Amino acid sequence: MARVCRHCDVVIADPDDAVHMWREESMSGPGRDVWAHREHVDLVEPDTVVTRILARVLVAKALHPTETGGGLPHEVRERYPDCVGDADQGVQQGR
Numbered sequence: 001m002a003r004v005c006r007h008c009d010v011v012i013a014d015p016d017d018a019v020h021m022w023r024e025e026s027m028s029g030p031g032r033d034v035w036a037h038r039e040h041v042d043l044v045e046p047d048t049v050v051t052r053i054l055a056r057v058l059v060a061k062a063l064h065p066t067e068t069g070g071g072l073p074h075e076v077r078e079r080y081p082d083c084v085g086d087a088d089q090g091v092q093q094g095r
């Protein structure tokens, strides 16, 4: 299976240039690995952190609607302070 860079959507030809970012879960399949060019890892990261947080929050809301209803930002900051900090930093830097 081709490794496609998450940042630029180009197939990564050189295995040494492919950095494994994370494994993306899928509702209807085994999931898939997400890759990026070595020089694009920093460009991908802020986006992916937010995406992963949102995915977890959506799951949490589905499982515990009364606990998380309406409190999305606090929920995120309490549970994933490190991730949120990185995400905020990325946004401020405009990356």
Ligand SMILES: [Zn+2]
Residues within 6 Å of the ligand: 005, 006, 007, 008, 009, 010, 036, 037, 040
């Ligand atoms: Zn790339």
